[in-house]
Amino acid sequence: MGKISLAMHHAKVNIANNLFVLQLAWRIHPQRVIIDFTVQACRQFSNVFFAVYFMKYIIESISVERDFQQIVYFILITLAILLVLSMLDHWYVQRFKPISDLTIYEKLYLILFRKASTVELKCFEDHEFYNKYTKAIQEADRRTSAVLDSISRIIFSSLATISIFSVMYAIDPWVVLFALLPIVGNFYFGKKLNRLQFKQNEESVPHQRKMDYVNRVIYLSNYAKEIRLSRIFSVLRSTYQEGYDGVISTIHKYRVRAGVISFFKIFLTFTLIFQGVLLYGAYLAIVKESISISSFVVLGTAMVSGAWSLIRMSDSVVEINKNGIFIDNLKSFLHYESEIPEHAEPNLISPPRLQQLALRQLQFTYDGAESATLSDITIELNKNEKIALVGHNGAGKSTLIKLMMRLYDPTEGEITLNGRNIKELDLMSYRAMFGTVFQDFRIFSMTIAENVLMRELESDVDRQLVIEALKKSRVYDKVAALPHGIDTMLTKEFDDEGVVLSGGEFQKIAIARIFAQPAEILILDEPTSALDPIAEYEIFESMLEACEDKAVVIISHRMSSAMLADRIYYLEDGSIQEAGTHTELMQRQGKYAELFLKQAEKYVDQEELVEVANRHEA
Ligand SMILES: Nc1ncnc2c1ncn2[C@@H]1O[C@H](COP(=O)(O)OP(=O)(O)OP(=O)(O)O)[C@@H](O)[C@H]1O
Structure with missing residues (x-):
């Protein structure tokens, strides 16, 4: 697969993963999804309105000498709108979000626990599966909230960006192009940073699990006696230390690369956007005299607001990408099909009352074991x-x-109940x-x-x-x-x-x-x-x-x-x-x-x- 089609494939998978969690959140708590989107829409609306249209109206009012009373009414009405929107935002952040987050986590954990209690026993002996399960559990809560935030943010920041840029475009078309360029850089480096963080996380999970194991053992009462009466504590301490060293070494391994990428991301995004466009605007107003001072002021505020909208948008794209990678673990855990199906299937019948349970020439080898644990077992167990x-x-x-x-x-042979496998x-x-x-x-x-x-x-x-x-x-x-x-x-x-x-x-x-x-x-x-x-x-x-x-x-x-x-x-x-x-x-x-x-x-x-x-x- 070529680089571009591979990137397209990744993007498709990531979007599908995010939509999967969005659907899950919708099933668990539809009000949260609706309110999240509404709050995000209001936030973006007030950003654009106050940073661009409000400012434009006031500056224009001065240049066209609008009636002062009209200006006062306009300001009072906008203040009232601002007050209502900030109250809604405050209620959302302080009251609604924390409680609805907990509701989502509780339901999501129930789904995960239910799944964990039905997968085959052998999954818990499979290192890779157990790592996936641990990561799914660790990430599940944070990711649901992050998916909602990033999807709603990307939709409404795009709308906000379009409307701000159309104002800027009317002033000078090149400004828009100028402001767009660094976003590409932000997106490119942000994506690189995500991949790096994901790799680092993947590598530290086995070490983290060692630390978690020791935490658990030290905490549980049924290990307390042995720990006090033996020298096992020193072994546990070494296990913890090994885990800790492992986590630290993965951080070190990626530290320099992550630092360099972060530097470029910040430099290109902030420095170029904020300073560069203002410099260009000043050049247009002072040297070329192609825009008025009021247009320069509007350009300045629109620039700040538009740049932030763009940054939020590109950060959301990066976040969606990051979510997608983590959601893979969650999805593969939830979609894991047991070889021994726990749920009722239409083709499976209810067992009849016991007459005879027969084990015929059974052979069994544990996954990964070199030799059979059971061979040629034939046993009959009759009623009573x-x-x-x-x-x-x-x-x-x-x-x-x-x-x-x-x-x-x-592995071989069969078990029958009254003659039926x-x-x-x-x-x-x-x-x-x-x-x-x-x-x-x-x-x-x-x-x-x-x-x-x-x-x-x-x-x-x-x-x-x-x-x-x-x-x-x-x-x-x-x-x-x-x-x-x-x-x-x-x-x-x-x-x-x-x-x-x-x-x-x-x-x-x-x-x-x-x-x-x-x-x-x-x-x-x-x-x-x-x-x-x-x-x-x-x-x-x-x-x-x-x-x-x-x-x-x-x-x-x-x-x-x-x-x-x-x-x-x-x-x-x-x-x-x-x-x-x-x-x-x-x-x-x-x-x-x-x-x-x-x-x-x-x-x-x-x-x-x-x-x-x-x-x-x-
Ligand atoms: N989950 C597992 N994975 C791999 N090997 C296992 C697993 N469980 C047991 N074994 C191996 O299978 C063999 C039989 O174990 P099993 O527990 O069935 O013996 P047992 O007869 O019940 O022993 P005991 O009398 O000590 O309870 C042992 O060699 C053990 O190491």
């Missing part, structure tokens, strides 16, 4: 069946669960079939009830549901003893009366989530690590009792819990090594039996674990 996945760390158990819930798609099913409804607690579950700074329901508490039926769920996860006695019961805030983030529970109690709250959901398949991905063996056994037991009519998948490193399942799958290096009931696997004397016996040896020293085994026997 309880299965357990066991194996050493890194065997692939959690990955298997993520595939089952379609957080990732398998799950890709043909509506994803949201499919995921709603699962009640899951992961090992890295999160407790939110919200009430206990909201943490259990994972939504707002809406009715007394909900209250009862929460209480029953907490009873099943064996933590209700503790919750009932708190002054606000299930309405107690968890953590002290927003509320001094918020409670901080023990690790095991937090886990029980998280586990209560699966009892409060109308799910058909329950998955416990080892959320019981902070529980003592008896508590874990009791919870699993209670779950199996409460969920007789549901399918259950348990992942646990404690074999005493796994043995409660109807079928156990032993995984190693991403593939199933052994499968069967506890008794079958023990008789086989393979790896499962070895692992079980190793744990049993440790358990013998602790009487409580003997109790677990006894209970199972019973």
Whole structure:
């Protein structure tokens, strides 16, 4: 593509990007768009009127000796208009704009958060995507306001410029040409400066993210203990320093170039416009005597006002260009099409009630990984069946669960629900079939009830549901003893009366989530690590009792819990090594039996674990 057609292409893309945000702003807050344009029109009108036509009228009045009373009326009327326009401007800047900006940001952030919560999990592991997301979030608010300002400014400054220049043209046509030339320079250098700033910004984002990460970690309470009790702070400090050095070095890298370009931009714009044209006007009036002194005065004021209009116009063009480049990130984030579509699609059907979930010869490799994490996995989970996945760390158990819930798609093989590939099913409804607690579950700074329901508490039926769920996860006695019961805030983030529970109690709250959901398949991905063996056994037991009519998948490193399942799958290096009931696997004397016996040896020293085994026997 030639240079000119490339520039045309860029210009087209940038205009399209700005219009995209203008449409977005219109959808979010149409009044803001209308008022923004109206205020801009009024500003430009008063600039042109007072700088040119007002001045022209007064000077002409003197030369044609107009009636003094008429001049006074004219001035009073224009003052009244000026007063109304300044009041409107004041209201817009002080009252309307700040509030409407916040309204736009709030809605825009909601759109971004919604998108972020639906893109595939793998996007958050993709460095490039994450950078785009960070930039879209950082820039979103500023850019919307900037787009509105620059579009309205460019429209009305153009009108203002045309009307001022027509007055100047009538005085001397060459003056207009003279005033136009430096604008080309301003535009040219402004564009160059933008590209440079964009590049600098692009390069500093990864460094900025390092600094943001440290800021976040230091600030969050769940890192506070480790930071105080270890020397990790020095590593965090180095990470922050690396980020800081990176940002500074990108600034240094572009500093000289940006300085030189800025100098030319200012020199050509201001010096040439303001001094040059006035000099030319003086030459016309004094040396050539081709214009009158009153024309020179009008030319002077029109020049100042016209030049500013032109500068505003060319700055707006540059700003539109700058917006366009940044909006690319926002657009590509918002338009990102998930390979796993979250939204309902007409060709996707609602999942039928579970009869059998079958994983057939699955193979899965994480993006960027050299070898497969899972290979040749075949598992069947029937209605009402309880299965357990066991194996050493890194065997692939959690990955298997993520595939089952379609957080990732398998690289090979298929997952079927009652014989139908799950890709043909509506994803949201499919995921709603699962009640899951992961090992890295999160407790939110919200009430206990909201943490259990994972939504707002809406009715007394909900209250009862929460209480029953907490009873099943064996933590209700503790919750009932708190002054606000299930309405107690968890953590002290927003509320001094918020409670901080023990690790095991937090886990029980998280586990209560699966009892409060109308799910058909329950998955416990080892959320019981902070529980003592008896508590874990009791919870699993209670779950199996409460969920007789549901399918259950348990992942646990404690074999005493796994043995409660109807079928156990032993995984190693991403593939199933052994499968069967506890008794079958023990008789086989393979790896499962070895692992079980190793744990049993440790358990013998602790009487409580003997109790677990006894209970199972019973
Ligand atoms: N998001 C990811 N990107 C790349 N590799 C990953 C990712 N998550 C897990 N892995 C890798 O996949 C392998 C299996 O991890 P997985 O978490 O499934 O094991 P696990 O059996 O659940 O382990 P544990 O018992 O320790 O929880 C590990 O080697 C891990 O490094």
